[in-house]
Amino acid sequence: MTFAIQTLNAISPLGLERLDRSRFDVGTDIPEPRALLLRSADLHSYEVPPSLYAVARAGAGTNNIPVDAMAARGIPVFNTPGANANAVKELVIAGMLLAARNLYHAADYTKNLVAEQHLSGKELDQQVEAGKKAFAGFELPGRTLGVIGLGAIGVLVANAAQSLGMKVLGYDPAITVERAWQLSPSVEQVTSVEELLASSDFITLHVPLIEATQGLVSAERIATMRPGSVILNFARGGIVDEAAVIAALDSGHLHAYVNDFPTEAGSIHPKVIALPHLGASTSEAEDNCAVMAVDQLTDFLLHGNIRNSVNFPTVVMGRTPGTTRLAIFNENKPNMIGQITAVLAEAGLNVAEFTNRARGDYAYTLVDVEGQVEDDLKASILAIDGIIRARKV
Missing domain, CATH: 3.40.50.720 (NAD(P)-binding Rossmann-like Domain)
Known part of the structure; x- marks a missing residue:
């Protein structure tokens, strides 16, 4: 096929x-x-x-x-x-450096001296020396990074920041065992977003945009952050209330907002560094x-x-030699497995291997049966109430 x-x-x-x-x-x-x-x-x-x-x-x-x-x-x-975890990790680290050392605006300043003011030679040198004070920044070692979301990207970012001498806090109530093993043991895991925001100089977001994370970084939560903090958003734009961030930048409460999701308001703000969705580029x-x-x-x-x-759900099963495999999608309802195996038994098919997993409202079944499967078996399985789809693999 x-x-x-x-x-x-x-x-x-x-x-x-x-x-x-x-x-x-x-x-x-x-x-x-x-x-x-x-x-x-x-x-x-x-x-x-x-x-x-x-x-x-x-x-x-x-x-x-x-x-x-x-x-x-x-x-x-x-x-x-x-x-794409390493690509995003590198961009987050670059974003921290851009914000901490004011590199984005410093580069614009020097470009303007030549392109707009047409300075050169000694005069250019003098203006460079005179203007650099406005872009004096700070270093990362000793600062605290808060990482919201400890999946593949968040773990890499946390470990990289720690290697740069930063203190790292992490928040993820659903962290997997695999990611927990990968996370540096020196990363301190906190129990709430509020605790992380109040204790960090930088925060970086690595969670999906779903109903629960829409506007996660809100005006109320921004107010609890340390003065001069930096927000980095390389996850999704809607996770941050941009209007609240801009208000905090205007008041001086926040130092910078670095993100990968340009908007009309954010792109022209002097304290916003908006990149053209470069995360995985x-x-x-x-x-x-x-x-x-x-x-x-x-x-x-x-x-x-x-x-x-x-x-x-994740369902992986090795192939059994000499068998025919059926893949079945169904609603997550009681007695679905019993009804499926009853249909197989009625067709005279012996089950060699069987696995079923559920996730939310739906479930998935793989079953290897001995012998050949006739075409009418699919119709019998689909006739079961709650079966969504079935195919012979």
């Missing part, structure tokens, strides 16, 4: 090269795709064809994808957490994201395994 994959954005060739063209057709104009491979394309108005099995985004955020609507159709949405990050997205997508299409889906 050949799977048709439609690319909705430019995808790194390093990722596309991993697709075996004897098994996969890849193109930008495919009328009935089995899978979509994308980066920033907006799917909220996309008409989902019945042929679609999966969506893979070469990146971490999935705000451009209607995740819940896809789940209701039995379509897993894959992302690539950690693939390195060739290495684009390659890593593409490779990870392609590998996860092909493992699902060929074997039914789910890794790094944002709307279905």
